[in-house]
Amino acid sequence: MQEQILQAFQRNANDEALALAQQWVEQSPGQAAPLGWLATALRQRGDIDAALAALDQALALQPEDAGLHLQRATLLLTGRQFEAASEALARTTELDPNQLDGYLIQAHMALAQRDFERAQSLSRVASRLAPEHPQLLAIDGMIALQQGEADKALALLNQAAAQLPDDPRILYGLGFAFLAKDHLAFAEQTFRKLIAVQPDSLPMMALVADLCLRQGHADNAAKMLEQMLATGKGNTAGVRRLAAMIQLQAGQPQAALEHAVASLQEGEIDRRVLQVALMAWQQLGADDQARQVLDQLLETHAQDHGLWLARLAVEQVGSEAAAAVAQRWVEAMPEHVPAWEVRMRLHDMLSQPEQAEAVARRIIELEPGRVSGEQRVVGALLERNEADAAVAHVQAMIERADEAARPNLRTWLGVVQDGAQRPADAVATWLDIRQAEAGERLALPPQAKSPMNWPEMAEIGEDTHDRPLFVTGLPGSGVERVLSVLGAASPVVRTDRFGATPPNDPFQRFDTLAQLASGELSAEALVQQWRDALPGRGIANGNIIDCLLWWDNGLLWSLRQHLPQGRLLAVLRDPRDMLLEWLAFGGSYPFALNTITEATGWLQRSLEQLANLHDQSLYPVALMRIDGVENNPQAMAQLLGQVFGTAFPVVNQLPPARLPAGHWRQYRDVLGAAFNNLTPVAVRLGYPEN
Incomplete structure (x- = not known):
């Protein structure tokens, strides 16, 4: 009878196998073997509960049979009864310490429960019985994968797959081993094999679609999503949403629109689906259809904010x-x-x-x-x-x-x-605000006097490959707008000096100038400490765009000798506009403005240092005047392109320009004395006297 049941299974005649098993049980009452085969036949039919009942009868007759315990554990795993399955497997290996499958299944369960230490322990025991068993190789491979040993994992799982090419667990591990090595095409191929073995595996289908997208194959991703939708469980609003997005990316707006509209009509209004639908309608030139569909949706979703915005987007x-x-x-x-x-x-x-x-x-x-x-x-x-x-x-x-x-x-x-x-009232209001917040801001950095002679500028060695760029801008200069464009153009821009965890180097500390003057900090050490902090800022070498909290020409004592390849970009506006902006809004730099007289004097001396730096060619510097383009993204990108000789992206969302260029003239009567002090350096920097 056993041979007849096996032959029926081989022909996929599961109903015949079940009938034969039932007949055998009736003919052999009180025997465990027929009940075991009946359980196998019931499992093939998907009747897990009935199969477990048959096995329980068999175990009542033969409770010491390790094979029956293993069969029961497998059934419990199929029904996701993990705790009961674990107990059955433990009983299996207790009754028969040589029952290899018991150890293997327990190890697979431990992996599923992310208990890698237990999986490794079970693997060691099983290796004494069959060290080259493909399932054991797969278990060891998946443990290696979790331990970050991708090369070892790939080798073991490849070896296991060569022996059991259609085993779902091995294919699963092998696919993720390929992913760990970033072998996307091999991972995709492996997961496709897994889908062939398990055609209803929606998570695998979604993973394959994602891998197709990551390789730039949106059309293949769209086909996989269509396959998901063709399955009974896959035809959901969520899958339709994903299919809509991928079809649009694949250049199929009509297919994308069909999925998007179906998703919107079936479930909640999803903002992402609405966006896909709007883009598809736009590409198809189907504004009338868009109005009709959106108006229909609004009949039942009249309180949906996003749906009204989508409806507005259709109109000019x-x-x-x-x-x-x-x-x-x-x-x-x-x-x-x-x-x-x-x-x-x-x-x-x-x-x-x-x-x-x-x-x-x-x-x-x-x-x-x-x-x-x-x-x-x-x-x-x-x-x-x-x-x-x-x-x-x-x-x-x-x-x-x-x-x-x-x-x-x-x-x-x-x-x-x-x-x-009412400029007098405005100045009084703003000054009151600045003075109230002064206690929470930094004191103005100290300023060094220019020496009679600077140290010689060092030669730039032929083996020098780093070209750091320092960026500075005084309060009110609008430097933050320039940094927005630089940051969009380059990954090495660092503005961390203004954040919660600034670098601890001499450019950050206000006592650096005094330490240089006293000899407490050597010129060479200043640059070395700056270099030492770069790895912690995510910079592997000296190629950085470093936005400084402050600048003083006294730093040239170090930079001229030990960083001659560096450059400085100084962002400017008319000094009188800078003072007014600083007074009105505090500036992007966290410096206190206690009195207009103090702020004017410090700003004047800082600007004179920049003028000296430029006029005397003390260090490579570019003075970037952004007057009139502060809030013009296209003009800002063009200006940066002129300064650096390369194209820059247009950043449409620049930080806001508060007061227009030249607005200082409205405040001549109120701030005349301060403006008079700033006018000479303004003229020196290229601005008109009046």
Whole structure:
């Protein structure tokens, strides 16, 4: 009977095998072997519970049979009853210490539970029985993989796969060993073999799709996603979302759109799917279809913020059609402030200032203190030359605000006073803010006097390959805007001197100049300490763009002799605009402004040092004047291109330019003495006297 059942299994005649096993059990009551074969037949049919019941009957008749315990453990694993399976396997090896499969399955279970120490222990025991067994090689390979020994893992798993080419566990380990070595094509091929063995393995399909994308094969990734959708369990909103994204990347907007719309109609509104749908509609030129589908979705999802934004995106910016959509939005969500903000901006775009102001006041009713509404109301008052009312509005906001919000509101009060052409009031407001925050900011760095003679500039050796670039900019210079573009162009830009964990080197410490003068710090040690800190900043050599917290020509005592290959980029604006910007907004540099006189003197001396550096060619330096291009991304990229002789990317989101170039002239009557002190160095740097 056993031979007949085996033959039935070989023909995939599982029903026949089950009938034969049942017949054998009936003919041989009280025998364990027929019940074991019945359990095997039931397992082939997928009836795990019935198979376990048959095995329990067999074990009741023959409780010391290690093979039956192993068979039961395998069934428990199939049903994901890991704890019971572990007990059965332990009983297997207890009854028969030579039961190799028991050790192997326990080791695989330990790997699944990420108990690598136990897996290794079981592997050592099993190796005494069959040291070259392919499953043992696979277990050792997967342990090596977890221990970071990718080469060893790959060798062992390749050897195991040569003996058992279709074993899912071996293929799984081998695929991840290839991944650890970044052999993406081999990993993809291995996981595809695993899918052939386990055709319903959705995680493997998703992994293969990802590997295809990483290799630039979006079309193959799209095919794999279609295969996932063809399976019963794979046809989900999440898989459709992924398929939409990949089909769009593969250049198939129509297929992407079908999946995206199906996903949106089946489940929650997903922002990523909406984006794919919008891009597909745009590529297909199907605006009317987009309006129709989005309007249908809005019938059942009228409270969805992202869906309304998508609907607006179909219309031309600032058009009457866009305004009509925004009106529908506020009617559907009358308490939703972002909807009213869109409505307000569209009124402004359509030259409807009165309606825009009315909406702004509605926003303030819904959320008192909301910046967008408050700014629009104050702006309207200034436009009508109601300066007193504009200032009073902001002052009332300051009185109502909590302590944390007041500094920003007071800065804005100065801006409103500036807009109201009250420069004396603006200066008083800003100076009060700067003095209040002075205790939380750094004291101005000390400044060295220029010597009669500088040390000789060292020669740059032929074997010198590092060319560090130091970047500096005084408060109000707008250096942060230049750094935004440099950072987008180069991975070696470092602005960590302004962060929470700055490098501990002489360029960071304000006592460096005094230490150089006293001999406590040698000129050579300054550069060496800077170099020693570079690896901790992620720089493998001296090629770095290092934004300095401060600059002083006294550093040249060291740089001329020990870093002649370095360069300095100094970002400038008109010194009088720099002082005004520093006063109004504090500057990106964390330096205290205690009095206008002190700040002016320090700024004047710093600029004179830069002028001397440039005029006397004391060190390779480029003075980069950004006046007029502070908030123009294209012009900023072009200016940097002229300075460095190479193309730079356009960074559309530069830090904001606060006051326009030349605005200092509006403050001549209030800051005349300070401007007079700065005018000589301004002229020296190429700016007009008046």
